[in-house]
Amino acid sequence: PLKAKASLSNEDIMRYSRQLLLPELGVQGQLNLSKTSVLVVGCGGLGCPLAQYLGAAGIGRLGLLDYDEVELSNLHRQVLHGEENQDQAKALSAANAVKRLNSTVECIPYHLQLSSENALQLIQHGKPLVSASALRMEGQLTVYNYRGGPCYRCLYPVPPPSETVTNCSDGGVLGVVPGIMGCFQALEVLKIASGQGSSCGQQLVMFDAQDARFRSIKLRPKQAGCAVCGENPSVTRLVDYEAFCGSAATDKCRKLNL
C-alpha cells in the first residue's frame, strides 16, 4: 500500500502548478492522486495515452501490465513506445517512457497476461473499473463497479460467442481513436482518484470518429441476481476473463485501483 503524502514538495508545487490552480483539483485533489495506485491492463493503443496522462498528472503508483512485445505495426497508435523499443516488453517500454516524463511516479511493469490466478494478487475486489475499447472508427467507455452502477457481468451475463469478437488485427483501427478513448479513460480515472467523481458510472459513452459525435446512454443498475456482484454471488473468485468472454484480455485496456 502507498504511503499518503502529508504535503506537496516545492518541486511538486512547481510541476503541478497549472492543475493546482483548478478549484476542482487543488492541493487536496493532488494529494489524493499521489496516494492512488492504478493498474493499467494492456499497454497498447488505449493504455499508452492512459498511462502517459496518469503519470504526467502525478498518480502515486502505476502498474503497467502487458504480456506482449513492441512491434512495428503497434507504433501507429501505441505512442509511448518508439522504434528502438521493438521486441522489448511493452510493460517495460511503457514504464520507462512514463519515468522520463515523471520520475516521481512509482512504475511497476508486469510482463504477463492477466489470468484468474494472478488477478487476485493484482486487483482489489470491488474497485471501480474504467473500461474502454476502440475499433475501426468507433470507441466505447464505461465505468464499472461505481456508485450503484453495474459490474461487467451485470451488463453481460452471458459471454459473446468468440466468433463475434473482432479485434484490431482483424478489423483495423485508426490510431487516434484509441488515443481519444485512452485520454478519456485517464480523465475519468483522475476524476475518481482526486475525489471529484466520475460522471460515467452506469453510462455507456459511445464515440463515432467519422461524425465526430459522442453520445451517452443510461445503463441498468447493479443487478440483484448478478453472479458476481449480486446478493447471492455464485462466482466468488475471479473468473478467467479470457475463458469468460472468449477474447484476449489484453485487447482491453482497463484501470483498477490496487
Add this chain to the structure above:
Amino acid sequence: PLKAKASLSNEDIMRYSRQLLLPELGVQGQLNLSKTSVLVVGCGGLGCPLAQYLGAAGIGRLGLLDYDEVELSNLHRQVLHGEENQDQAKALSAANAVKRLNSTVECIPYHLQLSSENALQLIQHGKPLVSASALRMEGQLTVYNYRGGPCYRCLYPVPPPSETVTNCSDGGVLGVVPGIMGCFQALEVLKIASGQGSSCGQQLVMFDAQDARFRSIKLRPKQAGCAVCGENPSVTRLVDYEAFCGSAATDKCRKLNL
C-alpha cells in the same frame, strides 16, 4: 513541396497495417497522408498529442513551431517532452520525440514565434485551420476555412479585449483536457488529409470534462463582408495575430497545411 509517393514500401505496409484495413483510409488514404504537410503551431498541451498522433499515422511533413523552452510546469500536460528536455526548445524536443516514434516523417522544428512576417512564408493562404483550445476543465474545437465555413475573422470580426483573455498560467488546466482536444485535432486533420473530410467545418465543438459531455453547435457560414475572406477583403496580408486578438499566439495550437 513534398514529393508524392507512388506506392507504399513493405515497411510502410507493416507499420500502417492496422489502419490500412480501414475502408475509410485504405492505401489511397495512406498515400494522401504521406504527401501532406502540416504546421503545428505551438508544441504545448494541444500540440504534443497532435504531433504525436499525426507523426504516428504517417503524415509526410510536420512543421513544429514554438518559441518557448520546456519547463517543469509544462510536463503535467505537454507529454512529448521529458524531464531531461527542460530548458531545451520545445520545437526541437517535440521533433526528436516524433522521430523516435516514426523516423519516416520529415520533422522541421521552428524555434520562433508566429508573426505576420514569418506566417506568410510558413502558411499557405486559405488552407483549412483545425483550431482548438483548452482551459480549466473545458475545450473547444473548430475547423476554419473549410468547405464554405467561416474563417477566424468571420467569427470574431472584432478582437476580444485583452483583459478578458485567460490563459493556462492564470486559469489552470487539467492536463488531459488538452490531451483529448489535441487528439481530436489530430483526428480531424487526418480525416481532411486522407480525403475522408472533416465533419467539424462550420461547427463549434465544446467539451465539458466535468460532465464528460461533448456538444456541437452550428456556426455562421463564410461572411461576404469579412475583412479577410470576404468579397472585398480589406486585409490582404496576414494580420499580426497577436496584435489582432491581444493574446499570445502560442497559447493556441493550430494546424495549417504548408
Add this chain to the structure above:
Amino acid sequence: MAAPVAIHLEFGGGAELLFNGVKDHHVTLPSQPDPWDVKQLLVWIQQNLLKERPELFVQGDSVRPGILVLINDADWELMGELEYQLQDQDNVVFISTLHGG
C-alpha cells in the same frame, strides 16, 4: 388493430456491417392486431433488413450476447426488454460491444 408504427433503428459498434454498412434506418412497422413489441421487432428485422449471418445478430428469440439494446437512449433492461411495446417515433439502437484497443 394497432396503427402502423414509425421507428428509427440504429446499428453500431460493427453491428451495421450485417446491414450493408448502413447505420440508420427509418422504418414503418405495418398495422397488426396487437401492439408491436421488441420481440416481434427482432423477427421483423431478420425478415426485412438483415443481409447476412443472422447468428451474429440473434440467438433464440433475443439478440445474441454482446449486443446491447437501447430504447430511447436507455438500456432496454430498464424498459422491459423483449416485452417493451413500441411507440411511434421510438429510437431503437443495437450496439455491438467493441473489443480492441
Add this chain to the structure above:
Amino acid sequence: MAAPVAIHLEFGGGAELLFNGVKDHHVTLPSQPDPWDVKQLLVWIQQNLLKERPELFVQGDSVRPGILVLINDADWELMGELEYQLQDQDNVVFISTLHGG
C-alpha cells in the same frame, strides 16, 4: 401584452464565472407589451443575474467581442442576433472563447 417567456440560459467557457460559477439558469421573463428580443434579454441579464464586472459580458448594447451567442444550438448570427424574438422554452447559450492549451 406578450405572455411571460420561460427560457434556459447557459454560460460556459468561463463566462459562468461572472454568474457565481453557475452554468445553468432556468428563468422566466415577465409579461411585457412587446415580445422579448435578445437585446432586451441582455439588459435583463445585467439587471437580474450578472454578479460582477459587466464590462466582461456586454459592450454597448451587445455582448463583448469573444463571446459567442447560441440560440437553440445555432450561432445567433443565423437567427437575427439582437433582433431575434424569444420563444417559450428557447435555449440561449453564452460561451466565452477559450485561449489556452
